[in-house]
Amino acid sequence: MDNILEVKNLYKLYGANKSAALKLSKQGMTKDEIYRKTKVTMALNNINLDVKKGEILVIIGLSGSGKSTLLRMFNKLNVPSSGKIIFQDKDIARLNKNGLRDFRKNNIAMVFQNFGLMDHKNVLKNISYGLEIKGLNSKLAEEKSLAMMKMVGLDGLENESINSLSGGMKQRVGIARGLATDPEILLMDEPFSALDPLVRRDMQFELISLQENLETTIIFITHDIDEAFKLGDRVAILKDGELIQLDTPANISKNPANEYVEDFIGNADKSKVITVRDIMIRPNSVVRLKDSPIHALNIMKENAVSSAYVLGPKLKFQGVITLDDALKASRLNLSIEEVLIKDVALADLDSTVHEIMDMSVESPYPIAVIDKSKELKGIVSKVHILTSIK
Numbered sequence: 001m002d003n004i005l006e007v008k009n010l011y012k013l014y015g016a017n018k019s020a021a022l023k024l025s026k027q028g029m030t031k032d033e034i035y036r037k038t039k040v041t042m043a044l045n046n047i048n049l050d051v052k053k054g055e056i057l058v059i060i061g062l063s064g065s066g067k068s069t070l071l072r073m074f075n076k077l078n079v080p081s082s083g084k085i086i087f088q089d090k091d092i093a094r095l096n097k098n099g100l101r102d103f104r105k106n107n108i109a110m111v112f113q114n115f116g117l118m119d120h121k122n123v124l125k126n127i128s129y130g131l132e133i134k135g136l137n138s139k140l141a142e143e144k145s146l147a148m149m150k151m152v153g154l155d156g157l158e159n160e161s162i163n164s165l166s167g168g169m170k171q172r173v174g175i176a177r178g179l180a181t182d183p184e185i186l187l188m189d190e191p192f193s194a195l196d197p198l199v200r201r202d203m204q205f206e207l208i209s210l211q212e213n214l215e216t217t218i219i220f221i222t223h224d225i226d227e228a229f230k231l232g233d234r235v236a237i238l239k240d241g242e243l244i245q246l247d248t249p250a251n252i253s254k255n256p257a258n259e260y261v262e263d264f265i266g267n268a269d270k271s272k273v274i275t276v277r278d279i280m281i282r283p284n285s286v287v288r289l290k291d292s293p294i295h296a297l298n299i300m301k302e303n304a305v306s307s308a309y310v311l312g313p314k315l316k317f318q319g320v321i322t323l324d325d326a327l328k329a330s331r332l333n334l335s336i337e338e339v340l341i342k343d344v345a346l347a348d349l350d351s352t353v354h355e356i357m358d359m360s361v362e363s364p365y366p367i368a369v370i371d372k373s374k375e376l377k378g379i380v381s382k383v384h385i386l387t388s389i390k
């Protein structure tokens with residue numbers, strides 16, 4: 001995937017004596033110690049990361065870890081102390097007034113935690129405002145805004161006043177306004193943290209489906225690990241202004257960079273992150289539909305298992321044969337096909353452990369993992385599921 005943004009050696013220091021602070025940081029002193037000694041806050045400390053085109057990148061960390069400082073550099077609400085943020089070969093931090101105006105108008109938009117709406121304008125006007133600034137005539141701007149409202153579930157509320165809306169509805173307005181200008185990049189600073197949990201879950205779901213349709217790159221801040229893992233294609237973990245780990249939720253779960261990350265993600269529901277692909281194993285007992293039941297019997301005996309997975313032409317998965325049925329078939333001279341159990345629980349490679357958990361409990365055999373062409377890729381037993389989420 002192409003990178004849409006590249007952050008290089010980015011620092012943000014608040015305070016006068018920056019060079020002393022930097023020196024202490026290079027000697028390994030912590031953010032707190034440096035502040036005590038120099039009264040300089042190392043808000044961002046040598047951040048390097050890429051943002052991939054079309055991804056949802058979630059930035060997570062405790063309060064004060066530098067999330068907002070970093071996000072606000074992407075649209076130059078904050079200016080780096082040093083380092084670069086490259087967008088289309090240009091350093092955002094060095095955009096002049098006109099360059100910055102064009103960039104904000106055409107390429108990037110932001111949704112705020114406290115919604116940042118204009119109370120004196122109605123819903124429609126709040127959304128169309130950015131389009132009118134962009135130079136669209138008000139009729140076109142309204143049409144576009146109405147379409148956006150429909151997408152985010154605000155149908156029919158165009159004339160409502162902002163103050164009459166619930167928190168969830170206000171944030172829908174914020175999102176519609178952000179998306180109305182078709183930005184390539186949408187910045188979201190804890191947009192859902194003021195919402196109650198049920199509304200929040202709806203909004204998360206809708207953001208994911210919106211983003212799938214629009215292909216906007218989203219940089220999303222949260223301090224909620226479940227939200228981060230649910231929304232993020234990749235998740236960046238910040239601590240004391242430093243980037244500790246940047247990876248997919250599944251990889252972070254499997255290989256936390258250090259103890260801090262391990263503790264941090266400790267409360268996350270791993271079953272929603274780990275996929276079948278991560279935990280499946282190769283079935284050791286596989287037979288062909290045209291094999292003899294005796295052959296199936298021998299394979300199961302060799303591997304000390306009581307069922308075998310049966311494949312047809314092009315390795316397509318057909319079903320399961322049990323030890324008992326193989327015995328019976330060889331005694332009665334039946335084919336594998338005649339005793340085949342076709343009603344077997346199936347999962348695809350990208351199903352999460354959470355999604356297959358109930359199915360696994362009910363299934364008498366390990367779940368068969370198949371790809372789009374029904375080729376058998378692996379199997380998942382109850383034991384694999386249990387050990388994966390420990």
Ligand SMILES: Nc1ncnc2c1ncn2[C@@H]1O[C@H](COP(=O)(O)OP(=O)(O)O)[C@@H](O)[C@H]1O
Nearest residue numbers: 014041043061062063064065066067068069070
């Ligand atoms: N304008 C500022 N002046 C001085 N220090 C600041 C300023 N803004 C942020 N900080 C400090 O920078 C650090 C990072 O803050 P921030 O990016 O807001 O964290 P987060 O969004 O992760 O809660 C904190 O230690 C904060 O106190």
Ligand SMILES: [Mg+2]
Nearest residue numbers: 067068069189
């Ligand atoms: Mg913040």
